[in-house]
Amino acid sequence: MRVIVRSFAAFLRAAVGTMLQYRGEIILWAIWGLINPAVLYAIWSAAAESNVDQTLAGFSRGQFAAYYFCIMIIGHFTTAWDAYELGYLIRSGSLSSQLLRPILPIWSALAANMAYKITTLAFVGPMWALFFWIVRPTFDAAPWQIVLGIVATMLAGLLNFLLGYVVALVSFWSPKLDAVGEAYFGIGMVFGGRFAPLAALPGILYQAAYILPFRWMYAFPAELMMGKIKTPAEALSGLTIQLVWLLGIVFVFRFGWKAAVRHYSAVSG
């Protein structure tokens, strides 16, 4: 345990250093996370205003603004790219050296992930404030909802990171399967409530979204923070379900990782 903590701290320091070195390029990655929710806010608020009662799926224009403001922030803190990257690490052979270390490669991936989120904050933070100021969202959240929303966002970040990593394990069997990362991302967009709030999903998509884990990564923390989830009981049961998913995915990871490493044969030096 102490080894893990000390190594992780070292990984994190190194990763922050690397990110600061490439700060210009990293900011370019972060821009998408700003533009995409802003564009989706525009389409949904325009759609809501075309309806007679000025609302859509129970959201007014101001509530769409609040929802996408939350999604913008949650999207930043939950972002993970291992589903795309692990295949490349295997193809290029750089995973081999990571496997020699007495600590799982997932820890250095987690450190890089956290370093990205911390270092880009100085750029995206002011942009969030700007978006807030332009779109004037209607929030009706009490302090407890915001506090629990922050907890839910952190759990959501872990959830997306771990599930993405588990999905990425497919690349041990087929390292050129780039479509896996794209499909994982697209499914998260639709069923997580990033493209549209879950209440706006039609019939079968709505039912699928309630079974799949993605709503606990985006829609749940967003609805909590904007005040759509009214009772503490609802909020606490949501947090519990997040934890259950998290434990389940950790369990799958432990087995999946063992099987993957057993299957691993290095591609190149």
Next chain:
Amino acid sequence: MRYMRAIRLIGLFTKVNIQNLAAYRFDMYMRIVVSILHLISELIGVYIIFSNTQDVRGWKWQHMLVLVGVYRTVAGGIRIAIVPNMRKLLEDIREGTLDFVLLKPVNAQFLVSIREIVIYRAVDVMLGLSIATYGCIKLTGQVPVAQAIVFTATLAAGFMIVYGVWLMLGTLCFWFVRVQNIEMVFWNVFEAGRFPIDIYRESVRWTLTYLIPLAFITTVPARALISGDMTASPSTVAWGFGLAVVMLIVSNRFWRYGLRHYSGASA
């Protein structure tokens, strides 16, 4: 004579690129799968939006299908020749290998614009055009033959604008060598063209029409293909064409200016 030679060169580069592709077939299939996934997600998006509302600022689901198709067509077209060539140009400037291009007895701007042709991206164009045509048929009950000419013209104008933007971005690389990630900025802005610009507020719409002419790249061609009261007005089409010509001239001037600044690899 000169034109024959240009066409022969394009043919030659296309042939070489197809031969290169044959060596990386799995990669090609994978990319086609990914672009089909993107198209599916865009169609699901339209389905979700219009299961909640009849129209968005005058755009009905059929109109939106046309726009999705046009967006895919343009995105595919850009990836056939514009982006791959500019990516190679940026790489050549950085590595210093642009010298080899400049030494050839062909116009340098022409040569840097035709070296890479990713022919399988035509799949995107075909899928996009099919979706757009389907949207038109659902709207009027017939294939939009009459609109096809204006549509092709606006589409060409859109590509000319994108090409001009890219040539200028590429030329910037003569001064700022490390701008290779500029491609990401381009696609990020392009993302806003997935939806009609009418959904944005006045100031954003103005910006996307005059400052960053995204409107002429997706919304205007889509409107040109749609008949009825949503169709693009002749003045809009003319504006787009004028802008395209201006972009070509300005980018050509800028390229030549940048080239005079280029001091070669060994400097």
